[in-house]
Amino acid sequence: MIRMGIIGYGYWGPNIVRNFGTTDGCRIAAICDQREEALKRAKKAFSGVNVTTDWHSLIEAPDIDAIGVITPVSTHFELAKAALENGKHIFVEKPFTATCAQAEELIELAERKKLTIMVDHTFIFTGAVRKIKELIDNGTLGDIYYYDSMRVNLGLFQHDVNVIWDLAPHDLSIMDHVIKESPEAIVATGQTHLNGFEDVAFITLYFPDKIIAHLNVNWLSPVKVRTTLIGGEKKMLVWNDLEADEKIKIYDKGVQITNRQGLYNLLVNYRSGDMWAPQIEQGEALQRELAYFVDCITKDKTPMNDGEAGLRVVKMLEAATESLRQRGALVYL
Numbered sequence: 001m002i003r004m005g006i007i008g009y010g011y012w013g014p015n016i017v018r019n020f021g022t023t024d025g026c027r028i029a030a031i032c033d034q035r036e037e038a039l040k041r042a043k044k045a046f047s048g049v050n051v052t053t054d055w056h057s058l059i060e061a062p063d064i065d066a067i068g069v070i071t072p073v074s075t076h077f078e079l080a081k082a083a084l085e086n087g088k089h090i091f092v093e094k095p096f097t098a099t100c101a102q103a104e105e106l107i108e109l110a111e112r113k114k115l116t117i118m119v120d121h122t123f124i125f126t127g128a129v130r131k132i133k134e135l136i137d138n139g140t141l142g143d144i145y146y147y148d149s150m151r152v153n154l155g156l157f158q159h160d161v162n163v164i165w166d167l168a169p170h171d172l173s174i175m176d177h178v179i180k181e182s183p184e185a186i187v188a189t190g191q192t193h194l195n196g197f198e199d200v201a202f203i204t205l206y207f208p209d210k211i212i213a214h215l216n217v218n219w220l221s222p223v224k225v226r227t228t229l230i231g232g233e234k235k236m237l238v239w240n241d242l243e244a245d246e247k248i249k250i251y252d253k254g255v256q257i258t259n260r261q262g263l264y265n266l267l268v269n270y271r272s273g274d275m276w277a278p279q280i281e282q283g284e285a286l287q288r289e290l291a292y293f294v295d296c297i298t299k300d301k302t303p304m305n306d307g308e309a310g311l312r313v314v315k316m317l318e319a320a321t322e323s324l325r326q327r328g329a330l331v332y333l
């Protein structure tokens, strides 16, 4: 039985507590938040659970095996490091840390102490992303041409990071999971309008083999959009995460150029075949992810979303930040 201590019960923390609470092989031992108001909510939802404003008491408790760090990014390193130093496994929110140096230090510490790090890359546990990975891995889409994602809505403004560090980790972790190649270079542009942090941003990633990715992340959109296009040589896919059914549609559409001798002799064939929507696994991604966390600890397995996966995402975020500061300079990874 893995006994969990959860630090951070703001917007996302309640989802983590609820799902750990219903995961076999683990139980919530204590919840910590520095705000009394948050603890009141926690007590109301989980009447028997211990609550405290002091995170040290969770990290030092001998009857706690693992700590969930569900606090803002700027606090992840301090809390995760203290937890590892006290012999606790850690489940840390995305993005893993605020810098690559911090991520590397935590990875080294966990290795030395033989402890598990899992970074909450929730999307890779969704039925939709699992299906996309299957369609890429089994060759249905063919060679990938591009990944183009729009992840926009009104707010929620974060107080310690810009929109890239808030929303882009989702797409960066999805691409890290489904595309075999790693990006070589990144270009990011964006603008601040309200609180000094960029609230609108556009990111381009260059991969080997001519794969290109584009992410549009925005806290100032009047409507919520979660749409991703993945173009492949054989098939093209549209993933609309806001659709209740038929989240993924696969189009048998494509272009073939049969004659390359001179511009005017190009023979461009457009293929426009069927569209179908594959079955997607139902169930909550977080539930699947947390069961996997417990499984990795009890069976001593390295999670696919381990500290290294978290570090790869932070590397891309750091490079995007460097590019952003130079108004879209090409930054090599």
Ligand SMILES: NC(=O)c1ccc[n+]([C@@H]2O[C@H](COP(=O)([O-])OP(=O)(O)OC[C@H]3O[C@@H](n4cnc5c(N)ncnc54)[C@H](O)[C@@H]3O)[C@@H](O)[C@H]2O)c1
Binding pocket: 007, 008, 009, 010, 011, 012, 013, 032, 033, 034, 035, 038, 053, 055, 070, 071, 072, 073, 075, 093, 094, 095, 120, 121, 122, 166
């Ligand atoms: N995986 C996802 O899909 C997803 C979704 C939303 C947020 N997140 C991540 O979850 C984390 C938290 O985001 P949020 O939106 O819940 O933020 P939030 O501000 O709503 O909540 C954070 C909570 O942590 C508490 N806290 C901060 N420092 C603390 C400390 N030292 N000790 C005790 N409590 C402390 C705050 O009081 C607050 O209640 C972020 O890293 C964010 O990126 C992930």
